[in-house]
Amino acid sequence: MSDQDKRVAAEAAVKYVKNGMTLGLGSGSTVNWMLQCLSERINEGLQVRGIPSSKKTEKLARELGIPLVDFSTTTHIDLAIDGADEIDGALNLVKGGGGSLVREKVVDACADELIIIADSSKVVSQLGTFPLPVEVLPFGYEVTMKNIERLGGIPVLRRKDKEVFVSDNGNYILDCQFGKIEDALGLHGKLIQLVGVVETGIFAGMVEKVIVARNGQIELTERG
Numbered sequence: 001m002s003d004q005d006k007r008v009a010a011e012a013a014v015k016y017v018k019n020g021m022t023l024g025l026g027s028g029s030t031v032n033w034m035l036q037c038l039s040e041r042i043n044e045g046l047q048v049r050g051i052p053s054s055k056k057t058e059k060l061a062r063e064l065g066i067p068l069v070d071f072s073t074t075t076h077i078d079l080a081i082d083g084a085d086e087i088d089g090a091l092n093l094v095k096g097g098g099g100s101l102v103r104e105k106v107v108d109a110c111a112d113e114l115i116i117i118a119d120s121s122k123v124v125s126q127l128g129t130f131p132l133p134v135e136v137l138p139f140g141y142e143v144t145m146k147n148i149e150r151l152g153g154i155p156v157l158r159r160k161d162k163e164v165f166v167s168d169n170g171n172y173i174l175d176c177q178f179g180k181i182e183d184a185l186g187l188h189g190k191l192i193q194l195v196g197v198v199e200t201g202i203f204a205g206m207v208e209k210v211i212v213a214r215n216g217q218i219e220l221t222e223r224g
């Protein structure tokens, strides 16, 4: 992991932002760099507004003076910029390492274009080394865990500072090891049908561009 590369990727993504855009603001440490870059451009006169995908992003964006709106103002997002925990060669993603996957998916899915920014440690040949985050209702999460085990997963209830981690939506996160994921969309489809599952961290077929920085150099991959 390199903060320098996260910043390089973030700077490259912000070049795609144009005056007047409504932006989807993802979550995580790479997105935090993007917010810094965006705020610098806003200080230079760029006029945009953002819809944040987490309370943490909302807080930082406010501190940086980035104008924010929510879905009561508009349901249209021109461009979303977000991070990822894993990116495969088909531009499928695992997300949710920071617990923001549900709001990220709502924001990213309604954007005209989604750009993913990352340092090169996130690029994998196959998804599944990073345990798949699955957001579940707290009620009956034990049952949901059993059902995930029946699908071949090993779910672990996420904790933070020894307390159960609670998402911005008041839900729990199960970090699920499935081994190497052969069929990302198929696995998502099975999980999302389970009662109690709110959303999975598989983002398949959603990305237009991936910007990866490796030792300070940009690698741009676009959906073919």
Ligand SMILES: O=C[C@H](O)[C@H](O)[C@H](O)COP(=O)(O)O
Residues within 6 Å of the ligand: 026, 027, 028, 029, 030, 031, 082, 083, 084, 085, 095, 096, 097, 098, 099, 100, 101, 104
């Ligand atoms: O829930 C968190 C998000 O999916 C993040 O975009 C993802 O975890 C990547 O975060 P970072 O840029 O900190 O590695």
